[in-house]
Amino acid sequence: MSGEYCLISCVLLLMVSLSVGLQNGNMRLVGGELALEGRVEIYYNGQWGTVCDDNWDITEAQVVCRYLNYPGALTAVVGGTYGQGSGPIWMDDLNCEGTEKDLSHCLFKGWGVTDCQHAEDAGVVCERESSQNSSRVYTLDHNTGLSNHMGELFDSGRDCDFDIMVRVANSAVETICVHKLIVTLDPNASILNTTQEENLSNLNLDVSLNCRPHVTDFLRYLYTRQINVTMSSAQCIHKMASDWGLKQLQEAAGRLFTWLLPDDASFQTQTSLYEYSVHTGDTVLQETCLRYLAWNCESLIRSPAWTGLALGTVKALLARSDVVVPDEAFLLKGLEDWVLEQGNSSTHEDQVAILNHIRFPMIAAEDLFNLKAKSELYMDQQERYNAGMLQGFQFNALPFQTLAGGLLLKKVEYTPRIYTGKPWSFTFSSKDLNTFRYVGHYSHSGQNLNSLSANFDSPVHNSAFFSLFKKLNWNTRVFIHNHECSNSGIRCPSLPMVSLTAQNNRELPQEYQDSIRYLNKVVLMCEGEFVFHVQDFASTIGNGGNQAQIPANISAGQAYPCHSDQFSYRVVVQPVYTTEIKEN
Numbered sequence: 001m002s003g004e005y006c007l008i009s010c011v012l013l014l015m016v017s018l019s020v021g022l023q024n025g026n027m028r029l030v031g032g033e034l035a036l037e038g039r040v041e042i043y044y045n046g047q048w049g050t051v052c053d054d055n056w057d058i059t060e061a062q063v064v065c066r067y068l069n070y071p072g073a074l075t076a077v078v079g080g081t082y083g084q085g086s087g088p089i090w091m092d093d094l095n096c097e098g099t100e101k102d103l104s105h106c107l108f109k110g111w112g113v114t115d116c117q118h119a120e121d122a123g124v125v126c127e128r129e130s131s132q133n134s135s136r137v138y139t140l141d142h143n144t145g146l147s148n149h150m151g152e153l154f155d156s157g158r159d160c161d162f163d164i165m166v167r168v169a170n171s172a173v174e175t176i177c178v179h180k181l182i183v184t185l186d187p188n189a190s191i192l193n194t195t196q197e198e199n200l201s202n203l204n205l206d207v208s209l210n211c212r213p214h215v216t217d218f219l220r221y222l223y224t225r226q227i228n229v230t231m232s233s234a235q236c237i238h239k240m241a242s243d244w245g246l247k248q249l250q251e252a253a254g255r256l257f258t259w260l261l262p263d264d265a266s267f268q269t270q271t272s273l274y275e276y277s278v279h280t281g282d283t284v285l286q287e288t289c290l291r292y293l294a295w296n297c298e299s300l301i302r303s304p305a306w307t308g309l310a311l312g313t314v315k316a317l318l319a320r321s322d323v324v325v326p327d328e329a330f331l332l333k334g335l336e337d338w339v340l341e342q343g344n345s346s347t348h349e350d351q352v353a354i355l356n357h358i359r360f361p362m363i364a365a366e367d368l369f370n371l372k373a374k375s376e377l378y379m380d381q382q383e384r385y386n387a388g389m390l391q392g393f394q395f396n397a398l399p400f401q402t403l404a405g406g407l408l409l410k411k412v413e414y415t416p417r418i419y420t421g422k423p424w425s426f427t428f429s430s431k432d433l434n435t436f437r438y439v440g441h442y443s444h445s446g447q448n449l450n451s452l453s454a455n456f457d458s459p460v461h462n463s464a465f466f467s468l469f470k471k472l473n474w475n476t477r478v479f480i481h482n483h484e485c486s487n488s489g490i491r492c493p494s495l496p497m498v499s500l501t502a503q504n505n506r507e508l509p510q511e512y513q514d515s516i517r518y519l520n521k522v523v524l525m526c527e528g529e530f531v532f533h534v535q536d537f538a539s540t541i542g543n544g545g546n547q548a549q550i551p552a553n554i555s556a557g558q559a560y561p562c563h564s565d566q567f568s569y570r571v572v573v574q575p576v577y578t579t580e581i582k583e584n
């Protein structure tokens with residue numbers, strides 16, 4: 001009797017002690033590449049289970065991320081993006097305020113009460129805690145030698161003779177007394193021209209509320225020619241410098257944006273800067289911002305900033321040839337979300353204009369087929385979708401000559417973007433690079449390799465027509481040390497260098513070999529966070545060059561800075577039809 005009793009109670013005891021520390025409501029993220037993303041799993045009644053994505057949005061995601069000690073959430077992810085869980089679906093129809101300690105404090109149907117399937121498992125991407133927050137400071141120094149004395153003069157306000165009235169929304173919030181002679185010293189300063197009165201004794205400086213904290217720094221710059229700029233102040237400094245006519249400061253602040261853009265993972269800064277640059281007609285800044293958005297389009301679409309973008313920004317982005325996304329279907333889904341979020345404020349014409357940028361032929365045939373059933377915009381835009389689908393099916397089914405004969409291929413829709421999804425890419429992660437750098441070998445598919453090299457297959461071309469032919473086998477390799485280059489008999493003018501070479505595909509008829517060219521790319525990602533550089537494989541010889549030199553740092557040509565060696569190389573195969581199509 002007592003033995004039997006112990007058997008039961010001891011098993012119970014064991015079960016309890018195995019789950020020590022785990023309590024109802026504990027949460028974890030599963031299935032992401034990084035610790036800060038994944039499928040949300042919650043512990044209840046001795047078992048991990050998942051959360052259904054019905055009603056799942058950024059508010060619920062915030063609760064999860066804060067619970068896991070991240071500063072906040074970047075994205076609420078739906079539809080089993082991080083794989084389908086197993087076990088119970090513990091929660092459904094969650095409704096949080098955003099301030100709850102964990103999900104169990106939000107409203108929901110009740111533990112395990114759900115009509116969902118695991119295909120609807122919810123996930124999150126959290127903000128990293130990170131050095132990447134806005135704390136990075138850049139010092140602009142246009143020092144004249146007298147900076148310290150001049151700074152003291154400004155700070156003391158001694159003998160000042162000129163009042164700057166700082167105004168926000170037309171009401172004065174502060175008066176700063178300065179020396180007229182000094183603040184008008186800059187030959188380029190145009191601010192005083194607006195009122196030509198000789199004995200002008202004060203001046204209004206109109207700023208927005210968020211720029212007000214930076215006015216003092218700006219005025220002090222007029223004395224010292226030195227200023228510290230951060231992500232939160234850069235746009236204000238740029239704006240005041242251009243209002244004031246301070247070319248040197250304006251240009252320097254403009255260049256800083258290149259450095260600062262990656263510092264904001266929420267995309268608020270990049271998108272607002274882009275709109276600002278359009279407003280001020282600063283084309284250099286426009287390009288800096290837009291290229292960043294294009295390269296980071298996947299994260300942008302997943303971010304809360306996405307659906308708030310202006311129509312002009314979305315159009316400008318889509319018109320670029322360097323948009324990096326997993327595939328075209330992902331982009332279409334993102335655009336549909338954008339359109340739906342605009343509600344009544346986007347006209348039918350706007351929607352068509354947006355959809356016209358979608359490269360329907362680049363969407364896989366199955367995905368095209370599913371659009372009618374799955375797209376939330378289909379009913380409103382049947383005509384546009386049907387035309388796109390027809391074009392897509394033609395592309396997938398017909399041989400190159402037929403399409404070329406019909407002059408269809410002249411259109412940009414037939415050219416892939418930089419698709420990072422499978423089967424078009426292969427990634428060397430920062431982990432691969434580090435093991436190789438420090439341990440001297442690297443493992444891929446269970447093999448230990450003594451060079452950083454891998455093979456992967458891709459179809460010959462995006463068109464399903466080519467699935468009849470044998471796949472291309474690509475070899476890709478990263479060269480880090482000089483001896484690796486010399487051992488392989490290749491010249492590495494600089495390191496690191498990446499190569500990507502296709503094995504000859506003799507099965508493919510010559511006419512097709514001649515009609516396809518590869519414009520392959522390397523996409524560099526910093527700390528799994530943002531794309532900071534995209535590089536072509538060199539030259540245009542034959543099948544495209546097969547080597548890409550990676551600039552070592554931003555002064556050597558990298559586009560945006562990565563303040564870390566934790567970055568990954570992703571090689572992307574980009575096949576395009578080559579034959580020039582003759583006009584008339």
Ligand SMILES: *[C@@H]1O[C@H](CO)[C@@H](O)[C@H](O)[C@H]1NC(C)=O
Nearest residue numbers: 071129130131132133134135
């Ligand atoms: C940036 O990080 C520091 C230290 O981790 C923190 O104190 C600060 O609040 C963070 N700033 C923002 C804007 O998140």
Ligand SMILES: *[C@@H]1O[C@H](CO)[C@@H](O)[C@H](O)[C@H]1NC(C)=O
Nearest residue numbers: 188189190191192193194245
């Ligand atoms: C400001 O005045 C200076 C000198 O009078 C002149 O050279 C300059 O062009 C003016 N700038 C503007 C923007 O009016």
Ligand SMILES: *[C@@H]1O[C@H](CO)[C@@H](O)[C@H](O)[C@H]1NC(C)=O
Nearest residue numbers: 195196197198199200201202
């Ligand atoms: C400028 O100063 C002179 C003499 O100090 C004064 O008479 C005149 O009214 C002033 N003008 C203005 C617009 O304040």
Ligand SMILES: *[C@@H]1O[C@H](CO)[C@@H](O)[C@H](O)[C@H]1NC(C)=O
Nearest residue numbers: 137138139217224226227228
């Ligand atoms: C900029 O920041 C550095 C470090 O905090 C400080 O030493 C320097 O005085 C600052 N310069 C200005 C112009 O504020």
Ligand SMILES: *[C@@H]1O[C@H](CO)[C@@H](O)[C@H](O)[C@H]1NC(C)=O
Nearest residue numbers: 186187188245246247248249
């Ligand atoms: C004044 O403007 C010219 C032309 O834009 C520029 O070359 C010069 O550096 C500027 N000077 C200062 C002190 O900002």
Ligand SMILES: *[C@@H]1O[C@H](CO)[C@@H](O)[C@H](O)[C@H]1NC(C)=O
Nearest residue numbers: 339340341342343344345346
């Ligand atoms: C859109 O317009 C319709 C009718 O004009 C209106 O009933 C509906 O509430 C509007 N929706 C939004 C999201 O503004």
Ligand SMILES: *[C@@H]1O[C@H](CO)[C@@H](O)[C@H](O)[C@H]1NC(C)=O
Nearest residue numbers: 494551552553554555556557
């Ligand atoms: C960046 O690259 C340049 C040119 O290759 C080199 O001179 C410089 O030392 C590099 N800087 C850093 C921090 O690696």
